[in-house]
Amino acid sequence: MRAFENYSNNASGPITILPYVNIAHYKHMHEAICNLAQDKIVPLIIIPFHENDHVDLGGHVAKSIQKLNTRFQSRAVCTVGILVDRDSKLGGDDSMMIFHVGIFFIGGQDDREALALGIRMANRENVRVSLFRFVVTNINDKDDYNGRFKSREEEEEEEIEEMLNESLIDEFKSMKFGSGNVSWYEIMVADGEEILDTIRKLEGNYDLVMVGRRHNIGNLNDEELTTFIENAETLGIFGDMLASTEFCIGMVPVLVTQCGGNLDTEHKFSRVGSATVSQKSLDI
Incomplete structure (x- = not known):
């Protein structure tokens, strides 16, 4: 979250970071996030690939995230991006880096x-x-x-x-x-x-x-x-x-x-779940 806050402070345009905490079972987590994205008219959701290995998730958790990603892809009305980032070396203090x-x-x-x-x-x-x-x-x-x-x-x-x-x-x-x-x-x-x-x-x-x-x-x-x-x-x-x-x-x-938005009737959002997502202040 500090990386997002730094981006907000140093971006050339108006960038606002609003951290949220979502407490839900993996099976239902996408509902709350998709409802929030719909309420805030979010154009893009980026989610991590289940095999990203910065942290050893273990077989059970990795499988749950894989299923979660599939639910995002089938339900989200906005664009969904899955980020595969196993071992990148991004970063550095040079603001002029290409x-x-x-x-x-x-x-x-x-x-x-x-x-x-x-x-x-x-x-x-x-x-x-x-x-x-x-x-x-x-x-x-x-x-x-x-x-x-x-x-x-x-x-x-x-x-x-x-x-x-x-x-x-x-x-x-x-x-x-x-x-x-x-x-x-x-x-x-x-x-x-x-x-x-x-x-x-x-x-x-x-x-x-x-x-x-x-x-x-x-x-x-x-x-x-x-x-x-x-x-x-x-x-x-x-x-x-x-x-x-x-x-x-x-x-x-x-x-x-x-690209999202091609939803079948059976995939329409249930409005339950939004209450499980709450905005959280960020202390740096």
Whole structure:
């Protein structure tokens, strides 16, 4: 909490830190937090990955946090970010240090959330943002829909998704004219396996990498890709790879974003639980 307080005191813009204490069983903890986020119109919830090993949680607690993260992803109306931070070396007293963020963009609303966050980060002078956009070429009208042709509605949805992708990417590119701290690369790939192989070769001196959990290209969700991926359900195929030792030997923090708001009726919040969250003053 001292780190948050220091950030509040030294930020260039208006930042207010409001610490809260939530006393609840793991099974119900997400309800109180999601209710609070809804009440305060919070756009982003960041939660820790269950395998972050700064503290030895033990098998039972780690499993409870894993289930808690899944509940956040299924219930939150705002964007949820899962932060994988096993062994980062962030910190230091040099306020002019360059913070390098890498964004891996395949397409879809989750990737757009990661890119939108990167655009906000790039507004800070000491932040450098690199965008790696993958363009998948091996797609036809049948492969993405289990052997059947796409309907007109599905084609229109894809066109809208592509338009939204291009619009946000254009916004990111336009920042180049205002400052030199952004760069982007378009990488042509044939399929999901080629994306994984390419990501492995894009190792760099990153302080943080971001990627969406889900993507809007059907053949990237091939079950064969997830066979040997332990945390694909929570982090997605590419988030899991970025968080593994196959990328920068697992030393770079990874933020996996998921766009919220697509709730089924059965997932609507129960208003119980808000009372278990109370604001707490912070003594420094």
